[in-house]
Amino acid sequence: MSHHHDHSHDHDHEHEHAHAHQHGSKGCSHDHGHGHHHHHGDPNTMGRAFAIAILLNSVFVAIEFGYGFLANSTALMADAGHNLSDVLGLMLAWGAAILAKRLPNGRYTYGLRSSSMLAALFNAMLLMAACGGIAWEAVQQLIHPDPVGGLTVSLVAGVGILINGFSAWLFMSGSKDDVNIRGAYLHMAADAAISLGVLIAGVVVMYTGWNWLDPVVSMLIVGFIVYSTWALLKQSLRMVMAAVPDHIDGAQIADFLRAQPGVSAVQDLHIWAMSTTETALTVQLVTPQGHPGDAALDTISRQLREEYAIHHSTLQVRLGADAPACSLQTAKHVV
Incomplete structure (x- = not known):
């Protein structure tokens, strides 16, 4: 098992984390990309x-x-x-x-x-x-x-x-x-x-x-x-009730994630409001050709934040259908 941590912080409270946990073909491959950006009036x-x-x-x-x-x-x-x-x-x-x-x-x-x-x-x-x-x-x-x-x-x-x-x-x-x-x-x-x-x-x-x-x-x-x-x-x-916020089109985001290089399927997609100004997302991306790398996941997180107003995203990577599906409890845990 290999671990890689990359953290970058600035004074605008935007930070992105990428953790890659590579497992054997029978396990799940997890990746978390977090983007935070706070939209508040003064x-x-x-x-x-x-x-x-x-x-x-x-x-x-x-x-x-x-x-x-x-x-x-x-x-x-x-x-x-x-x-x-x-x-x-x-x-x-x-x-x-x-x-x-x-x-x-x-x-x-x-x-x-x-x-x-x-x-x-x-x-x-x-x-x-x-x-x-x-x-x-x-x-x-x-x-x-x-x-x-x-x-x-x-x-x-x-x-x-x-x-x-x-x-x-x-x-x-x-x-x-x-x-x-x-x-x-x-x-x-x-x-x-x-x-x-x-x-x-x-x-x-x-x-x-x-x-x-x-x-x-x-x-x-x-x-x-x-x-x-x-x-x-x-x-x-x-x-x-943790519904998809009114200003966000869930189907459009699923299409965006599906269109990413190496992604063959999007599973277990959840989008909900964390507050009246911030939105969170968790998803499993199936990538049969292997882990796309931290930079690719950071880019997806940044695009979700800038283009779709999703301020906190957790991306979980799976290598394919032969890996057992991660349970909802696991998905909750990685948030």
Whole structure:
């Protein structure tokens, strides 16, 4: 048995390992090529965004609920309840973003980066639960309508548009590449839209006395939030269930691996999300003509990272059909 280790590290946190373990014709031939590359927005910027958004929204929740109670507006009180769930959601997302940067250890060999997927899922579920609360309040208000203080509602909702709009803007840059940050962004954007609806309802009630409009607007808001949150819920649930991430075409990657020199078959291919920004892959490459060499495997790992956004790849080489197939347990072990 021969062992060869080649490690190269740089300050951009990209490193590749190649280990070749050559066995006899009856054994398995293993090779691992690991590529790590981290796509995060500036962590300091995101940390500031979370801190500012949490502070502003916490203050606004207290103000909004107090004035909603005084103005007898279910739309305003329901929005305050929804804003409170958003503050909790933001705290959760921020905590996950911090945990995702924790270094791996003997127990958590991938670190705690998967916490960002759990936060995104919990955020989506929290939004759905908040929608149920808003809908219930709106139905109660429709059954037992009470006079609504339109001017107070409009002024408070106007402040809500400014605070939530600004908070959404803070997360906009990081929302494209990270579903956890996108969850926070959607929360704030939805809140701004809700406040706009409440503002319009408040103005109309003020001039017409149509108190039923306040709960009707609440119901419309619920429909909007459920529609916009459904995609986030599905995407985060798929991530937690270790599905192939939405932005990756598994068949295309299988074709890419099959087309590599010396590869006759691709077996046991697994692609899953390690976090809301990083993807991992394990695969068995059947190479009847022998081990392709460390350089070839490093090249495949680099192409997977650069062309397909797969940041951590483990490639296992088998010499052919006469070698016994490696079990799933072995494949897990080599990760």
